[in-house]
Amino acid sequence: MAWARGRVVGAAVCVVLGLGLIGGAAVGSWLSGDGDAPAPASAYEAAGGLWHSVPVDKLFPPTLDGKGAGPGGADRTWTRIAVAPDSGCADAFDPLLRKALAPVGCRRLLRATYTDATQSYVTTVGLLFTKADPAAMTSLANRFRGEHLDRRTDLLPRPYAAKGTAAAKFGDAQRASWTIDVLTDAPVVAFAVSGWADGRSVDAPEPAADAVRAGATSAPAQAGLGNEAQGLADRVERRLRQRVGPATEKTA
Secondary structure (H helix, E strand, O other): OHHHHHHHHHHHHHHHHHHHHHHHHHHHHHHOOOOOOOOOHHHHHHHHOHHHHOOHHHHOOOEEEEOOOOHHHOOEEEEEEEEOOOEOOOOOEOHHHHHHHHHHOOOEEEEEEEEEOOOOEEEEEEEEEOOOOHHHHHHHHHHHHHHOHHHOOOOOEOOOOOOOOOOOOOOHHHOOEEEEEEOOOOOEEEEEEEEEOOOOOOOOOEEHHHHOOOOOOOHHHHHOHHHHHHHHHHHHHHHHHHHHHHHHHHHO
16 A cells, blocks of 8 residues: 555645646746736735835836837936825826726825936836726726727826926926836736926827837827837836735745
8 A cells, every 4th residue: 555655645746846836837927927827816915015015216216227118229228306205196197097097096106207318308107006906907907908098198197297307397288108007917007108308398199109119200209208108117017026026925
């Protein structure tokens, strides 16, 4: 019977190892941004708590490198010029966008404004931490995608225009390009909005997804403002995902 017991023990070990590999693959796919695999509950919960457990410099560092993020694959370097006070969401979005986001709630909003190396452009990037569960975030993401809410010019994020900085003249009328990403593997909506630093107004803002396309001829596209918004949003979202590993370890 010793051989039978050995087979049982061996099978159990294989099951444990298999479950470990499956769990590790799921967490790994979340951190790499693979949207086909849902985040484990622990990762989702950990992401939702990062707003109070991670220093602002970890999510919005003083400088960000954007290798290949500019038009034609040019490199970018962004410098943080202001961090908005920790706040709610009342004044951060156009009224219709605020209404569209209302179903997931607003637990906390973090925002920072960056400028490029020449201080010609300014971009506010933000992370809205919601109160929603995965099902609600998926529902919201489907609505944004199905109704193209992330492309409507009456549903834009608002800039954070800090006095005494290059963004002092960055108001609603100066918004040139923007991006909004409703995550489904974290209770977070990531966004960015860009414009010129000289205060010039923009008659027709353009979604970053359109402005970065080859051959785009709009003023925001020609200036690379779509790249500014998309590049910063992508990198801040990536830093959010990278912080989930350490946060999960601390709560394990």
